[in-house]
Amino acid sequence: MPNYYQPEIETASREQILAWQNERLVKQVQHVWDNVPYYRQKMEEKGVTPADIQSVADLHKLPFLTKADLRDAYPYGLMGKPKSECVRIQSTSGTTGRRVVAFYTQHDIDLWEDCCARAIMAAGGTKDDVVQVAYGYGLFTGGPGLNGGSHKVGCLTLPMSSGNTERQLQFMTDLEATILCCTPSYAAYLAESIQEAGLRDRIKLKAGIFGAEAWSEEMRHDIEQNLGIKAYDIYGLTETSGPGVAYECSEQTGMHINEDHFIAEIIDPETGEVLPEGSKGELVFTSITKEAFPLLRYRTRDICVLTRKPCSCGRTHVKMSKPMGRSDDMLIIKGVNVFPSQIETVLLEQGYPANYQIIVDRVNHSDTLEVMVEMAPDKFSDSLAEIAEQEKKLVAALKTMLGIYAKVRIVSPKSITRSEGKAVRIIDKRKI
Ligand code: DLL
Numbered sequence: 001m002p003n004y005y006q007p008e009i010e011t012a013s014r015e016q017i018l019a020w021q022n023e024r025l026v027k028q029v030q031h032v033w034d035n036v037p038y039y040r041q042k043m044e045e046k047g048v049t050p051a052d053i054q055s056v057a058d059l060h061k062l063p064f065l066t067k068a069d070l071r072d073a074y075p076y077g078l079m080g081k082p083k084s085e086c087v088r089i090q091s092t093s094g095t096t097g098r099r100v101v102a103f104y105t106q107h108d109i110d111l112w113e114d115c116c117a118r119a120i121m122a123a124g125g126t127k128d129d130v131v132q133v134a135y136g137y138g139l140f141t142g143g144p145g146l147n148g149g150s151h152k153v154g155c156l157t158l159p160m161s162s163g164n165t166e167r168q169l170q171f172m173t174d175l176e177a178t179i180l181c182c183t184p185s186y187a188a189y190l191a192e193s194i195q196e197a198g199l200r201d202r203i204k205l206k207a208g209i210f211g212a213e214a215w216s217e218e219m220r221h222d223i224e225q226n227l228g229i230k231a232y233d234i235y236g237l238t239e240t241s242g243p244g245v246a247y248e249c250s251e252q253t254g255m256h257i258n259e260d261h262f263i264a265e266i267i268d269p270e271t272g273e274v275l276p277e278g279s280k281g282e283l284v285f286t287s288i289t290k291e292a293f294p295l296l297r298y299r300t301r302d303i304c305v306l307t308r309k310p311c312s313c314g315r316t317h318v319k320m321s322k323p324m325g326r327s328d329d330m331l332i333i334k335g336v337n338v339f340p341s342q343i344e345t346v347l348l349e350q351g352y353p354a355n356y357q358i359i360v361d362r363v364n365h366s367d368t369l370e371v372m373v374e375m376a377p378d379k380f381s382d383s384l385a386e387i388a389e390q391e392k393k394l395v396a397a398l399k400t401m402l403g404i405y406a407k408v409r410i411v412s413p414k415s416i417t418r419s420e421g422k423a424v425r426i427i428d429k430r431k432i
Pocket of ligand 1: 092135141142210211212213214215233234235236237238239242243244300302322323326
């Protein structure tokens with residue numbers, strides 16, 4: 001069984017990584033120029049030809065691609081290989097506009113699964129593990145990606161998909177799953193259900209690989225405590241193949257980006273200017289090995305920071321911070337920028353569970369912000385005065401974090417709908 005910790009790649013020198021990137025980028029730009037008329041036209045409009053791109057240092061000359069381009073080119077306009085050479089599509093879980101559809105050749109699937117296998121190895125996975133994949137299967141990339149990675153590592157793979165919590169717990173206990181893969185919100189829900197069913201002693205999990213949505217350090221801490229595991233972050237998006245673009249190692253201080261497949265840049269989301277290492281900005285990816293959906297300079301809308309500080313795990317690939325929000329998820333409330341992650345941090349710091357909803361509305365031409373959160377089990381009270389006191393404390397903590405007033409409503413445990421996939425946390429009625 002091959003070992004998917006690939007030291008010659010994952011701990012390669014900076015010079016070696018750059019050499020791979022330079023060579024692959026030049027090849028990829030030519031491939032796109034020859035096979036993707038939509039992007040070729042964008043290059044021509046900017047007066048750029050493949051001859052202008054000789055190395056990563058020239059990357060900034062290329063035009064950006066955005067989600068709007070993906071929608072314009074829907075469904076086949078950005079395909080880099082004929083349909084006859086593609087074997088799979090996956091699609092985003094987006095709820096508005098046209099779905100984003102991504103294509104894969106068998107080569108693309110192999111590379112994608114390699115990336116997921118690296119993530120599983122980095123979380124301590126070996127062929128002796130039993131991996132419960134509780135991400136959705138089907139069009140969503142979570143299930144198929146981790147499933148393929150788990151096979152490559154040689155783990156016994158439980159392709160559960162999301163939902164049916166009772167069955168998840170039965171398989172988790174009977175088959176003694178050791179690694180759980182799902183969204184962090186579903187992991188929190190599973191932890192809650194395990195507690196309620198009194199199954200904690202029968203759980204053999206040692207690690208979880210959680211991603212696909214924003215989750216705070218506080219939420220990580222809670223999940224780790226409640227399940228008795230180490231919880232690793234994993235990042236990716238359908239447009240770049242799916243999960244496994246970046247993943248955490250034992251240091252848990254950010255996710256290593258698979259730089260032999262993707263070149264990452266951080267840009268100013270307003271001006272598009274490339275920012276130096278350590279700056280906070282929008283993450284942009286260029287895929288340098290994908291054939292069927294070879295996106296160049298794709299703007300993710302995710303806001304984060306890149307760092308090349310040496311990592312204790314020995315991996316040399318650049319690390320991205322947890323996304324601090326999406327530039328298009330950022331709420332502007334009364335003119336103030338509010339990231340949902342800031343609200344989550346306050347709630348968890350104050351000992352509330354990660355079951356909350358943020359409701360934004362406009363009343364009499366003025367924005368309103370309301371945070372609904374479930375009562376913490378250890379703060380349970382049926383005294384209205386006591387609840388009002390708790391709400392007052394939260395209002396003050398949110399004001400300190402956000403700089404604006406948020407109405408707080410503490411509701412009874414379990415009254416906010418649980419999510420089996422990505423959680424729906426924001427209801428912005430101003431858009432409705
Ligand atoms: O969510 C792929 C994935 C599946 C990643 C399973 C990890 C695990 P999309 O549905 O296309 O793909 O959504 C991509 O989700 O741009 C981020 O905004 C968000 N996202 C993904 N991973 C993380 C993470 C999958 N670890 C969008 N932390 C991305 C925060 C994440 N946000």
